[in-house]
Amino acid sequence: RKEVEQDPGPFNVPEGATVAFNCTYSNSASQSFFWYRQDCRKEPKLLMSVYSSGNEDGRFTAQLNRASQYISLLIRDSKLSDSATYLCVVNRNDMRFGAGTRLTVKP
Amino acid sequence: DTGVSQNPRHKITKRGQNVTFRCDPISEHNRLYWYRQTLGQGPEFLTYFQNEAQLEKSRLLSDRFSAERPKGSFSTLEIQRTEQGDSAMYLCASSNTGLARNEQFFGPGTRLTVL
Numbered sequence: 081r082k083e084v085e086q087d088p089g090p091f092n093v094p095e096g097a098t099v100a101f102n103c104t105y106s107n108s109a110s111q112s113f114f115w116y117r118q119d120c121r122k123e124p125k126l127l128m129s130v131y132s133s134g135n136e137d138g139r140f141t142a143q144l145n146r147a148s149q150y151i152s153l154l155i156r157d158s159k160l161s162d163s164a165t166y167l168c169v170v171n172r173n174d175m176r177f178g179a180g181t182r183l184t185v186k187p
Numbered sequence: 188d189t190g191v192s193q194n195p196r197h198k199i200t201k202r203g204q205n206v207t208f209r210c211d212p213i214s215e216h217n218r219l220y221w222y223r224q225t226l227g228q229g230p231e232f233l234t235y236f237q238n239e240a241q242l243e244k245s246r247l248l249s250d251r252f253s254a255e256r257p258k259g260s261f262s263t264l265e266i267q268r269t270e271q272g273d274s275a276m277y278l279c280a281s282s283n284t285g286l287a288r289n290e291q292f293f294g295p296g297t298r299l300t301v302l
Binding site (some may be wrong): 084112114122123124125126129167171173174175176177178179180 | 290292295
């Protein structure tokens with residue numbers, strides 16, 4: 081079993097749709113959590129950190145459930161520019177990445 | 188540009204040759220990480236340094252792989268006797284442990300193709 085598992089995707093949604101990604105992690109000692117975004121043939125870039133109380137950044141909302149070892153990302157009113165691969169990341173001293181979920185937003 | 192830089196951006200080599208990649212982290216960052224990414228997968232952790240000390244190495248890092256960060260600034264990753272399975276994107280990232288969340292910032296990567 082991989083340490084970080086994500087929805088395999090791909091997700092193909094129309095502009096304006098709401099889409100949710102899920103992620104589970106296996107190591108309960110994990111300390112911090114992130115969502116990264118990776119465009120095709122580019123490096124990953126931090127989208128947002130994930131806090132225990134949940135947090136929102138514009139159209140993006142991240143949730144963490146430590147008891148269930150579950151992380152989610154909700155994108156509201158999706159834009160064409162949101163098309164990318166979204167990587168769930170779990171941090172101890174190093175970062176463990178999920179395989180990513182590919183999102184395509186279509187006009 | 189004050190971001191993470193990597194050189195070369197692309198490397199094509201023949202099987203059995205040695206290759207070396209360089210990473211220059213963000214200047215005030217004390218941690219430096221190496222990852223490998225293949226198509227359709229997320230980055231896989233290889234190793235990381237805190238200053239010049241190599242603190243952790245993945246089991247993925249075979250004896251043919253070695254990494255150094257001699258002065259606690261730039262780092263090199265060397266692959267000896269390359270194999271076709273080494274073909275991948277090699278990503279470097281850096282972070283500052285003095286910051287609360289220890290977020291990592293990635294370089295553009297070095298794409299290795301082993302023929």
